Amino acid sequence: EAGVTQFPSHSVIExxxxxxxxxxxxxxxxxxYWYRRVMGKEIKFLLHFxxxxxxxxxxxxxxxxxxERTGGTYSTLKVQPAELEDSGVYFCASSGxxxxxxxxxxxxxxxxxx
Amino acid sequence: KQEVTQIPAALSVPEGxxxxxxxxxxxxxIYNLQWFRQDPGKGLTSLLLIQSSQxxxxxxxxxxxxxxxxxxxxxxxxxxxxxxxxxxxCAVNNFNKFYFGSxxxxxxxx
Numbered sequence: 001e002a003g004v005t006q007f008p009s010h011s012v013i014e015x016x017x018x019x020x021x022x023x024x025x026x027x028x029x030x031x032x033y034w035y036r037r038v039m040g041k042e043i044k045f046l047l048h049f050x051x052x053x054x055x056x057x058x059x060x061x062x063x064x065x066x067x068e069r070t071g072g073t074y075s076t077l078k079v080q081p082a083e084l085e086d087s088g089v090y091f092c093a094s095s096g097x098x099x100x101x102x103x104x105x106x107x108x109x110x111x112x113x114x
Numbered sequence: 115k116q117e118v119t120q121i122p123a124a125l126s127v128p129e130g131x132x133x134x135x136x137x138x139x140x141x142x143x144i145y146n147l148q149w150f151r152q153d154p155g156k157g158l159t160s161l162l163l164i165q166s167s168q169x170x171x172x173x174x175x176x177x178x179x180x181x182x183x184x185x186x187x188x189x190x191x192x193x194x195x196x197x198x199x200x201x202x203x204c205a206v207n208n209f210n211k212f213y214f215g216s217x218x219x220x221x222x223x224x
Binding site: 031033035041042043044045048056059091093102103105106107 | 118146148150156157158159160163203205207209210211212213214215216217
């Protein structure tokens with residue numbers, strides 16, 4: 001069974017540009033989460049999808065971030081326009097059931113904004 | 115708001131030693147707690163998941179305990195090996211989102 005995959009593994013963009021990160025969860029997992037770790041800080045929750053619906057987006061930093069999960073399969077996280085402070089590692093996780101199941105994390109996308 | 119603290123921030127031990135990593139959290143209303151390992155430049159590997167109703171979980175040389183009432187968890191690693199060198203993260207699940215600690219960076223010297 002394939003794990004959670006993320007693309008790209010690394011992205012370098014200039015301030016003001018747009019970047020789209022993709023996450024493919026484990027097949028059959030309805031729950032999909034986005035997290036990020038910015039330099040020197042702990043990993044922080046961004047948002048949670050149940051199928052195609054946003055269950056909790058309380059961690060999204062501002063309206064420059066837009067997450068979608070059309071059809072309830074893969075998800076994208078778009079940053080537009082990117083700022084320097086958006087640099088960090090963006091992780092995606094999925095789980096088969098809310099709350100009690102463990103979350104399986106992808107390898108992360110390292111975003112560098114110059 | 116949930117806050118998760120991990121102590122120590124870094125630990126260096128000789129091979130073969132038993133060791134304990136600590137995790138504390140401020141809000142005891144949790145679904146579960148998960149310990150992860152992260153190697154440099156890699157993603158998170160799940161080590162152990164403890165549900166809120168459980169006291170401990172074991173996998174090989176790893177044993178994790180949970181004392182929800184006092185807001186504490188420990189990860190015990192027996193007979194450490196150089197391959198155990200990594201950053202260990204504790205994550206507490208409150209209402210479907212994880213709150214992470216800053217991690218303990220472990221170095222096991224041959």
